[in-house]
Amino acid sequence: MNKKDHKAEPGDGLRSLKSTMLFRAVNYELYIRPNKMVMIFGTIAIFSCIGYIVYMRHNSDNTKYYSAVTSDGSVDFKKKTSKWTV
Structure with a gap:
């Protein structure tokens, strides 16, 4: 079937x-x-970055020094x- 002869049907998309x-x-x-x-x-990379950011925020909030x-x-x-505190 040629592409020129193909009739567009619902669900075919932009192709x-x-x-x-x-x-x-x-x-x-x-x-x-x-x-x-x-x-x-990509999914593993994005979730790894988000996990690292959460880990770093959790550790920085619990420090007792600034x-x-x-x-x-x-x-x-x-x-x-x-x-x-007094």
Whole structure:
């Protein structure tokens, strides 16, 4: 069956429509088959990044020290204290 003889039916998507080569070059994701290995790698990479960010936020919130710049310009680590405790 030739592509020219193929009649567009509902559910065919953008592949069945007439389009220019520029549109196909710019929007190539619409015209290629999905690659499952790339999708799996991308999903693992995104969730790894999110997990690392959550891990770093969790560890930074639980620290008992903070860095403070003194008047002479050096960085000093001071212990966190609460204004509510006596």
